[in-house]
Amino acid sequence: MLRSRTKLIELGKRQLCRSMCKSSELTLVEVDDKTGIATLTMNKPPVNSCNLEFLRALKSAMKEIESNKCSGIILTSSNDKVFSSGLDLNELRQPNPERLATFWKELQEMWVTLYLSNVPTAAAINGHALAVGCVMAAACEYRVMLPDFTIGIHATKFGYVVPPFIVNTYLSVLPHPVVERALLQGKIFSTQEALQINLIDEVVNSKDEALCKCADFIGSFEQTNPVARALTKRQLRAPFAKQLLEDPETELRESLEYINTPLFQESLDQYLLQLKKKNKK
Numbered sequence: 001m002l003r004s005r006t007k008l009i010e011l012g013k014r015q016l017c018r019s020m021c022k023s024s025e026l027t028l029v030e031v032d033d034k035t036g037i038a039t040l041t042m043n044k045p046p047v048n049s050c051n052l053e054f055l056r057a058l059k060s061a062m063k064e065i066e067s068n069k070c071s072g073i074i075l076t077s078s079n080d081k082v083f084s085s086g087l088d089l090n091e092l093r094q095p096n097p098e099r100l101a102t103f104w105k106e107l108q109e110m111w112v113t114l115y116l117s118n119v120p121t122a123a124a125i126n127g128h129a130l131a132v133g134c135v136m137a138a139a140c141e142y143r144v145m146l147p148d149f150t151i152g153i154h155a156t157k158f159g160y161v162v163p164p165f166i167v168n169t170y171l172s173v174l175p176h177p178v179v180e181r182a183l184l185q186g187k188i189f190s191t192q193e194a195l196q197i198n199l200i201d202e203v204v205n206s207k208d209e210a211l212c213k214c215a216d217f218i219g220s221f222e223q224t225n226p227v228a229r230a231l232t233k234r235q236l237r238a239p240f241a242k243q244l245l246e247d248p249e250t251e252l253r254e255s256l257e258y259i260n261t262p263l264f265q266e267s268l269d270q271y272l273l274q275l276k277k278k279n280k281k
């Protein structure tokens with residue numbers, strides 16, 4: 001009884017210092033009034049797969065957080081089993097050319113916004129983080145993950161070439177030989193394996209703990225000058241974002257051409273069938 005009352009008081013305190021910044025159905029943003037840290041919760045049931053609207057919502061939430069001068073972003077999920085299942089594969093299947101182009105541009109822009117964000121970014125990975133789900137986590141500066149989940153980029157397993165900006169996201173957190181092996185094998189890591197190769201920074205036992213660790217990480221920049229920090233981060237990360245910053249059209253054209261090949265469409269059909277079959281068993 002006493003324990004649950006204490007819990008309630010703690011919860012109340014936490015809610016008091018949190019104010020809602022802006023929410024759409026697909027994302028929820030809460031800002032801690034004391035620390036200025038924004039928690040951006042992905043909320044696209046069932047598994048936070050990124051379709052056009054979701055990518056737009058994520059990008060606009062991140063831009064809004066930055067323009068409100070928040071002190072950092074924590075990216076997490078409202079689903080307690082899945083952080084994100086990556087791109088919504090239905091966007092790539094027999095696509096409408098205009099929608100596909102808009103979708104891919106949004107993907108590029110969402111990635112640039114997150115990867116080069118002016119503020120510190122941290123991922124509280126409270127579920128599986130696959131493909132672009134893993135890319136979003138890896139684009140953050142710090143990652144903490146709950147046990148018994150999986151993370152990784154398995155595109156080559158299903159016959160997809162990995163786009164350069166995805167390769168670069170891995171390269172900015174992992175050594176080249178590790179990236180090469182992981183991407184060529186289409187390796188999905190368990191939480192423990194991800195910790196061993198430093199794809200994640202820490203393992204924790206609950207989402208609350210993950211959020212606290214992320215807040216501590218963001219708090220560690222309190223004594224730094226935000227402009228100097230942001231410009232230094234940009235300097236370090238710009239080489240990995242060069243192609244998308246300088247020539248997004250070429251990446252877009254190559255990706256669209258590739259997605260429209262019969263080879264890509266056939267392997268996608270097979271993969272989607274496998275995903276559906278799994279649920280019918």
Ligand SMILES: CCCCC/C=C\C/C=C\CC/C=C/CC(=O)SCCNC(=O)CCNC(=O)[C@H](O)C(C)(C)COP(=O)(O)OP(=O)(O)OC[C@H]1O[C@@H](n2cnc3c(N)ncnc32)[C@H](O)[C@@H]1OP(=O)(O)O
Pocket residue numbers: 046047049081082084085086087088089090128130131132133155160161162163164254255256258259275276279
């Ligand atoms: C030469 C230069 C060329 C350059 C190349 C350029 C471009 C190349 C273009 C593309 C390359 C490939 C890029 C890849 C990036 C991606 O992000 S692709 C996405 C890959 N993601 C996955 O494979 C994840 C698949 N999902 C799962 O494994 C599981 O769903 C899960 C995440 C582990 C969760 O499991 P759980 O049991 O909880 O849920 P369900 O499996 O029952 O899923 C619920 C429901 O959702 C559907 N679904 C799941 N994931 C996706 C998805 N990513 N897209 C669409 N739909 C998804 C699933 O089918 C279920 O549907 P239902 O059966 O109708 O309920």
